[in-house]
Amino acid sequence: MVNKQEQILPDLIRPNLKLVLCGTAAGHRSAEEKAYYAHPNNLFWQVLHYTRLTPIRLVPRDFKQLLDYGIGLTDLVKYTKGGDAELSSGDYDILRFQTKIKKYQPRIVAFTSKQAGKTFLGKKKVDYGLQEEKIGQTILFVLPSTSGSGRGYWKIEPWEELRNLVLKLDRSY
Numbered sequence: 001m002v003n004k005q006e007q008i009l010p011d012l013i014r015p016n017l018k019l020v021l022c023g024t025a026a027g028h029r030s031a032e033e034k035a036y037y038a039h040p041n042n043l044f045w046q047v048l049h050y051t052r053l054t055p056i057r058l059v060p061r062d063f064k065q066l067l068d069y070g071i072g073l074t075d076l077v078k079y080t081k082g083g084d085a086e087l088s089s090g091d092y093d094i095l096r097f098q099t100k101i102k103k104y105q106p107r108i109v110a111f112t113s114k115q116a117g118k119t120f121l122g123k124k125k126v127d128y129g130l131q132e133e134k135i136g137q138t139i140l141f142v143l144p145s146t147s148g149s150g151r152g153y154w155k156i157e158p159w160e161e162l163r164n165l166v167l168k169l170d171r172s173y
Helices: 028-033 044-050 060-069 094-104 114-121 148-153 157-172
Strands: 019-025 071-077 108-111 129-135 138-142
Touching: 019 094, 019 114, 028 060, 060 071, 071 094, 071 114, 094 114, 094 129, 108 114, 108 157, 114 129, 114 138, 129 157, 138 157
Parallel strands: 019 071, 019 108, 108 138
Antiparallel strands: 129 138
């Protein structure tokens, strides 16, 4: 069962966001620095800028500025830190995540790893990209991890597909 103490990293979410990026859990470095995707080997901030999801390259300590670009952040595990192999099934709080997304209804939730996508969707296998499932009206998308440990599976194309989807939805609003 999830231990309801202080969250490792606060959710960065509000109404009317175009995109919420959802990881599995804060890594040790992120927990230490109190900033999302803080490990220097993580490509997250570079990729956001490279794909033009953000007009400037942010650094982890400036993660709250993502709201200025209509982007939020959260994790499926909020009260435990560590890599996927360090987490137990009881660390995941899927109901909390689902409730938060239903409340704020961002246009898209993109899981920043296959592990996060598989865990939320309850599947053994998922493909990168747009998913059939939704949370209310929120579209779900799965991305390859930007972490150094996931580099063997890395590819930019799903991130570019996400950017194209965000742009397409922006034009339709």
